[in-house]
Amino acid sequence: MDLRASTSAGALRALSLELKNLQSQPVEGFTIDVNEDNLFVWTVGIYGPPTTLYQGGYFKANIKFPSNYPYSPPSMKFTSKVWHPNVYENGDLCISILHAPVDDPQSGELACERWNPTQSVRTILLSVISLLNEPNTSSPANVDASVMYRKWKEDNDPEYAKIVKKQVEESKKQALKDGVTVPETIEEYCVKWAPPQQDDVLDGIDFNDDFGYDYDDDDDEDDEDECGSEYADDDEDSGQGEN
C-alpha cells in the first residue's frame, strides 16, 4: 500500500469515527444525513430551539470537510434561507470556530475560539445553536441583519423578528417534504439518551467550556461572548460583510 497517496485517509478515519459517535450520542436539535459514499459532505437539519424566535423552524445546511480534516476546519453553508447577522446572503456561516487560526497577532479574532483539531462536528453544532440565539454582532457577515437585530434587541423594532418568523414558516414546507416532525417543546427537543458518566472534576474547568457532553439547555453563553468582547471598542461596524 502506498501510504503517501492516502492524504485523506486520516480525514476518512476521523469522519467515520465522528459519524458513529454522533449516531450513538446525538446532539439535540439536529438531524444528520450522510451519504456513506462521500463522507466529506454532510447534510444537517437544525431545529429551531423552543422558546426562541426560531422555534418550529427546520433549517438545512451542508458541512463540507477538507481532505486534511481534522487539521483544517470544515465549512458550513445554509441551504435554507437564514436571516442572521452571522450568515452571509449566500448562506455561508461565519463563526470563529470554523476559521483556521491566523498568524496575525493584530487580528481581533485571536482570543476567540478558532478551529483546532480538538474541535469536532459536535462542538461546531453546539456553537451554531448558541449563535442562532445570540448573534455575534461585532463581526457581522450580514450587516443589514445585524443592524436590524440590534434595533429589535434594543428598541423592540419588530422587523428582525418578522423576517425570522417568516423564514421559520417557510422552513416548515421543507420539513414536510423531508417527513420531519419539528420538536416544539423543550421535552420533545431534548434527545432522550443517558449521557455517559463523567468526572466531576471536569465541571470546574472553564477554559474549555463547550466540550462534547454539555447539553444544558440554558447554557447558551460560550465563546461567542468572548468574541464580542474582543471588539468591544470597535463599536458600530467592522466594515466586513459588504464585499
Add this chain to the structure above:
Amino acid sequence: MVQEKSSDENQPASVSVAGPAPLNEEEIQLQDQQLRQIENEQKKVPLVGEKIPFTTLLSEYDVANAETFLSKATELAEVYEHMRYIRGDGNCFYRAVLAGLFDIWLQDRPRLQQYIGIAKAWPEELKRLGFPDWTCTDFCEFFVDFLVDVEAGAKDEETLWEHLNADSCANYLVMFFRLITSAFLKKNADAYAPFIDDGLTVAQYCENEVEPMWKDADHLAVAGLVQALDTRIRIEYMDRTVAPNGGWHYDIPNFAEGQGPEITLLYRPGHYDLIYKKQE
C-alpha cells in the same frame, strides 16, 4: 505629545477604523489559496528525510553569500555525522522530535516501554485538564497503539519510517505531541504565563499556537513538549549571531554534563532538522 501626525495610534474612538476587521470570505479564500501554494511547495520535501551525511548541509552555503553559515556548518560537521531534513510545514519541531524518538524506540526496548508508560498516562491527564474528551482520546489511543505495535514488532523498520512519512498516520502522531505540549503548559500555567505576550492566558496561547496544526513551535512549545515526554534534547543554533567557539547550543531541560541529550536538533531561523552526533 504627538501633535503633528495624529494618525493611526491616536484615532478617536468614533472613527470606524478602531478595530482590525476580521477577514471576509473572499480574503479567507485568498488566504486558503496561498496556503495551498505554500503547501505544494513544502510537499517537495518528504515529511522526514533519509539519514544523510551531515556534510550535505555544507553544500547549501557558499563563501560569497553565506560565510557565517558556512563556517558554522563546518564547525558542526566536526561533531555531527548524520542528519535528516524535516519538511518545513510548521510541524518541523514536533516531527523532528518524533523522528528522533523513532531511532531510540527501534534501538532501545526498555526506553520504548518507558515511553509507552508516559503516553498511556496522558489521556487521563488531558481529561483532568478539561480537553475535549472524545477527540483527544482518539489522538492518544492512536499514539499508544502505534507504540505498542512497534514494541510487538508488528511493523518492520522500513514500514515504520513509511508511516512517519505518510500524512494520515504521521500527523496523528504529531497531533498527540501538540496536545501533550499544550497540556503540560496549561498544567504549569503559573510558571509559563509571564512568557506570553498580547495579554493572552496560557490556555488561549495554547489553543491559538500549540493545538492547531502547522503552527511553528516557539520556545514555550519546545519546553512543553520536552518535559511532557520526559526526554532531553539539545538544540544547535545556526544563525548569524556571534557565538562562542563551537557555536550556541541549548539543552532542554538543563541536564547534567554526563547525561547527554536523547535527541539533537539543528535550528536555523524558523526551522528545525534532526542531527546525529558522531560515535566516539
